[in-house]
């Protein structure tokens with residue numbers, strides 16, 4: 744082997760080990776972001792917010808409020824008034840109430856919990872605004888809900904129909920759930 748060949752071989756070995764080292768680092772950092780979760784919630788009167796905080800605490804996930812551009816007043820939430828804001832927004836399901844933040848940076852998360860109150864046995868249309876404003880393809884979206892008694896089944900069914908290109912995990916109605924029930928439910932998304 745002449746000197747040039749020895750030098751070229753040595754250079755090759757150094758390049759190989761540097762590349763594989765940086766790839767290992769990349770794999771390591773990707774692993775750290777695997778299934779990183781965020782709890783996004785909309786709450787008009789605080790109940791879903793409290794539920795979201797419990798999920799975030801139990802899972803160690805980040806938390807983010809899906810805030811409307813204009814907060815809902817008590818009059819807005821009067822479901823007995825067919826002229827109230829919530830009534831009007833929910834009886835034309837094409838409505839997309841504006842968000843405070845038009846886009847949210849969810850690029851670091853592979854699991855996105857989305858929480859909301861039950862309105863007329865489904866999710867408020869501001870949840871549609873949020874889903875459509877953000878790129879959720881390839882992420883696992885996990886719905887959760889609080890309600891006066893109705894369950895989450897219809898909302899989950901409608902979300903799957905509205906967004907066939909998205910991946911949904913099994914949702915949870917948070918009413919009366921214990922910490923261990925929440926922990927058991929979230930385990931499948933780790």
Ligand SMILES: Cc1cc2nc3c(=O)[nH]c(=O)nc-3n(C[C@H](O)[C@H](O)[C@H](O)COP(=O)(O)O)c2cc1C
Pocket residue numbers: 785786787788789790791792820821822829830859860861862863864865889890891892893894
């Ligand atoms: C406009 C409106 C419609 C509602 N519709 C329902 C319903 O169909 N079924 C139900 O069980 N609860 C219903 N509720 C009750 C809420 O789902 C419940 O109080 C929820 O926990 C409120 O969450 P929040 O405090 O995070 O806004 C409704 C409440 C409002 C304001």
